[in-house]
Amino acid sequence: DAGVIQSPRHEVTEMGQEVTLRCKPISGHDYLFWYRQTMMRGLELLIYFNNNVPIDDSGMPEDRFSAKMPNASFSTLKIQPSEPRDSAVYFCASSRTGDWDTEAFFGQGTRLTVV
Amino acid sequence: LAKTTQPISMDSYEGQEVNITCSHNNIATNDYITWYQQFPSQGPRFIIQGYKTKVTNEVASLFIPADRKSSTLSLPRVSLSDTAVYYCLVGKDTGRRALTFGSGTRLQVQP
Numbered sequence: 001d002a003g004v005i006q007s008p009r010h011e012v013t014e015m016g017q018e019v020t021l022r023c024k025p026i027s028g029h030d031y032l033f034w035y036r037q038t039m040m041r042g043l044e045l046l047i048y049f050n051n052n053v054p055i056d057d058s059g060m061p062e063d064r065f066s067a068k069m070p071n072a073s074f075s076t077l078k079i080q081p082s083e084p085r086d087s088a089v090y091f092c093a094s095s096r097t098g099d100w101d102t103e104a105f106f107g108q109g110t111r112l113t114v115v
Numbered sequence: 116l117a118k119t120t121q122p123i124s125m126d127s128y129e130g131q132e133v134n135i136t137c138s139h140n141n142i143a144t145n146d147y148i149t150w151y152q153q154f155p156s157q158g159p160r161f162i163i164q165g166y167k168t169k170v171t172n173e174v175a176s177l178f179i180p181a182d183r184k185s186s187t188l189s190l191p192r193v194s195l196s197d198t199a200v201y202y203c204l205v206g207k208d209t210g211r212r213a214l215t216f217g218s219g220t221r222l223q224v225q226p
Binding site for chain 1: 147149156157158159160161164202214215216217218219
């Protein structure tokens, strides 16, 4: 397996524009996580899915953020409208189960810059 | 979730052994201790996990004393490529099945 695949690797957009980040989890993994990383706040969990169903979205900053998982092999994180403070690296991760003793595999991340 | 405390940063030289200690005083009976490594511009990567005593793999060793209130990640003979942030994670929150990362320890290996 190629691991967790995220696209794009880099995204530069203007304030107010819609941004869509994409993730393909490892096949057979039932859990998918979206994280955001900034210097100030570190790695923050935004939302996670179990079997394509959103389980906990309490980390989503506000209504401008939305995430979907239409099938087991694809998820999107959308920001609309984007703001400069959304600039960060966004990571997607997947794991076989949701237990802490199960290894989570992270993608390479998408570096988002909103100008 | 058990709160963890680890040094913000550490410096070392190539060839030395590095030990990073993590405190987790309120660890629960069924908690595992897991360490992740994050290189610059990459996502975190699982290194090692343990429950008690000692665990060793090809990358590191994890020492856990009997009371489990702390743990030590040991990296033998580090190289420049071990420069990374190391995260200690403890917890098994059945209500929120997702990894929660703290600030981590930034290890800088010098030539």
